[in-house]
Amino acid sequence: MRALLICLLCCPLLLTAQKRTPLPHGMVFGAAPDRVNMHKAEDLETFMGKRTRTSAAVIGRVIRVTKPKGGWFEMSAGNGKIIQVHFQDYKTSLPADLKGREVIIAGVASKQFVADDKQSFAGGSPANQPRGITGGLEFEATGLYVNR
Template identity: 55%
Template sequence: MFTSVIKRTLITVSFSCLFTLNVNAQKKTALPHGMVFGAKPGSVGLMQASKLESFMGRRTRTSAVINGRVIKVTKPKGGWFELDADSGRVIKAHFKNYNVTLPTALKGREVIIEGVAAKQFIADDQQHMAGDTVKGKKQHETNTDPKRRIVFEVTGLMVNK
């Protein structure tokens, strides 16, 4: 009688330990390679995030597929995050579709994102949405913060590493 009670408790303890180890292992690999948020990004024209600004040249907006490391997830709902562009520069990114929720565990992971990159500009006459008009040329020449020059509207993100 006494040995059967000991056997049952040992079996119960061993199963609970195995379950706990399995749950902990799942938490560490919560974002596996290839996990996709939004639409799956393409790989045609893939470039490093540090080369995006030079790729854009004088254009204010362009479609691109870039590869970079996530600095931090600023707002999980809506998919707002910051991407490292080297030399202290940061690309602020957010999803076009607000229904995307990013996990905060994405911090420090390498991702591939696809979408539209746009340069920020300062409107000196409070016409932020005016676009490229005659006055718009002056707006694009004004200097913005060099660490926060590019905003990226993401349509798809894939965890790379």
């Protein structure tokens, strides 16, 4: 009888401990980003033009949180492109529940380049060398706002 009573008292505690609290709309990590002059993640590269670095506020969807400590995550830039995002302040920690959420980030966007200067890589053949300018976008965020 005593074991049954203990089970009945402990089961509700275990069930409530398993529930995840959803991220509320409007939650801010780091500094609150400016939500007035922002760009879509899909349009960030065209907004940058020929500039290699620029300050911007970007709205987009989080693909996955790669490292919670330091705020490392990937954001969709449309057409299969990915923006690698990390926080300027390493003390910022992001929850894994951010996956699939629409967020607004503020900070500095930069283009990543791989030079094609006809140099041989150690132990590699010229056929295995990268061709042209490749790479994606990287974003150093100062703040994140959970939009949806």
